[in-house]
Amino acid sequence: xxxxxxxxxxxxxxxxxxxxxxxxxxxxxxxxxxxxxxxxxxxxxxxxxxxxxxxxxxxxxxxxxxxxxxxxxxxxxxxxxxxxxxxxxxxxxxxxxxxxxxxxxxxxxxxxxxxxxxxxxxxxxxxxxxxxxxxxxxxxxxxxxxxxxxxxxxxxxxxxxxxxxxxxxxxxxxxxxx
Numbered sequence: 559x560x561x562x563x564x565x566x567x568x569x570x571x572x573x574x575x576x577x578x579x580x581x582x583x584x585x586x587x588x589x590x591x592x593x594x595x596x597x598x599x600x601x602x603x604x605x606x607x608x609x610x611x612x613x614x615x616x617x618x619x620x621x622x623x624x625x626x627x628x629x630x631x632x633x634x635x636x637x638x639x640x641x642x643x644x645x646x647x648x649x650x651x652x653x654x655x656x657x658x659x660x661x662x663x664x665x666x667x668x669x670x671x672x673x674x675x676x677x678x679x680x681x682x683x684x685x686x687x688x689x690x691x692x693x694x695x696x697x698x699x700x701x702x703x704x705x706x707x708x709x710x711x712x713x714x715x716x717x718x719x720x721x722x723x724x725x726x727x728x729x730x731x732x733x734x735x736x
Contacts, residue, residue, distance in 0.1 A: 567617040574614075577730075581610050582622055586630050600710055604649075605721050611653035612663075612722060613731050619650040641687035645679050652679075663722040665715075672714050676707050 570578065585606040592601035611619040623646035631638045656671040657663055685699040692699070721727055 567615075570614075570618070578610070578614060578618065578622065581606055582626050582629075585610075585626050586633065589630050590633070600706060602717075604714055605717060607646075607650060608653045608657060608718055608722060609727075611650055612657040614654075615658045616651055616654035619654050620647045623647045623650040639687060639691060641690070642684070645683050645687065648679050648683070649675055657722060663719065665719060668715050668719045668722070672711060672718065676711050676714075680707050 585603050588606060589601050589603045592599045592603075607619070607623070610622055614622070624643050627643040627646045628638065631642075652671060652675055656667055660667070681700065681703055685703050686696055688694075688699045688703075689696040
């Protein structure tokens, strides 16, 4: 097995493609039920993103992140901003590096992974994107989003640990690769 295959750069089976399409649709649907305003929003899409990253690896999950970001933006009626696609790719990549190979995900791994995403992507990068779009100072959105992320961090950690280690959910994992 070469290095690229180790990280998920392999052809998908028909069942693997079908599950991936279902997960992509689920991510878009869950994203439509987000809570909050356009600048501070919470949804449970992180669960689906983490499952895609765990089951499919960095190659497929980052490609899916770009596609889902574009489709979700079309459905939202908002103008497309490529910065959020970059954020989505980074989140998928971070989840993939942390969760792709291990069968059991430790609390520490989840805590660190969610902290990295929360601080660097959600707080810093996404606040910057929103400040560019709204033409408002970065510090304004950073303050607003800090409160939201302090509340959502423990929720994300607990839910991700439970979902990623749940035997019932893991039994749905298809034979993904050919």
